[in-house]
Amino acid sequence: DAGVTQSPTHLIKTRGQQVTLRCSPISGHKSVSWYQQVLGQGPQFIFQYYEKEERGRGNFPDRFSARQFPNYSSELNVNALLLGDSALYLCASSMGPRTGHSPLHFGNGTRLTVT
Amino acid sequence: DQQVKQNSPSLSVQEGRISILNCDYTNSMFDYFLWYKKYPAEGPTFLISISSIKDKNEDGRFTVFLNKSAKHLSLHIVPSQPGDSAVYFCAASAPYNNNDMRFGAGTRLTVKP
DSSP states (O other), rough: OOOEEEOOOOOEEEOOOOOEEEEEOOOOEEEEEEEEEESSSOOOOEEEEEEEEEEOOOOOOOEEEEEOOOOOOOEEESSSOOOOOOOEEEEEESSSBTTTBBOOOOOOOEEEOOO | OEEEEOOOOOEETTTTTEEEEEEEETTTTTEEEEOOOOOOOOOOOEEEEEETTEEEEEEEEEEEEEEEETTTEEEEEEOGGGGGGGGEEEEOTTSSSSSSSOOOOOOOEEEEE
């Protein structure tokens, strides 16, 4: 079975630009979460979607937005990129809406570099 | 607001010996705790979890212990193998907490042959 797939794997953008990251969950998983991981730190929660509805939002500015499609895939959008947005962006899927109770299964991430 | 802490950035053990990775937390509302393993260029992989109603959960070579009074959990790997060399993250979640799973900063485990 295919795991969580993310695209692209690497991306280089310029400050002020916009970026869209994509994620396909494990088949049968209805929940998708997005995390940002900066070097030397653990993943930090950005969003969670379940059945196309936003179920959680982390402490990130409004420049960050996401959505989930009817096939449960998801997109993360970041506008007006800053140098500090450079990070590994991880997508994770799970069976149920409650993270922890349903362990997250992560993709390999998208490495975003903002210059 | 770092609610989950892994105070040891690195740990080195000999193959065949026990590896003990530690994690402390501050939020008494956490009710699920999880351990993830991460290899370079890969996403974190789920290892084992424990509910706050238990104090121990075992899966093969991996055992997680939870001490709620001390707000401390640990992951034991016995016996350690070179393939276990990776970064290990402790994570925790609380009910009605925005589905925000909190991660520690990770501990890099090196198992020497």
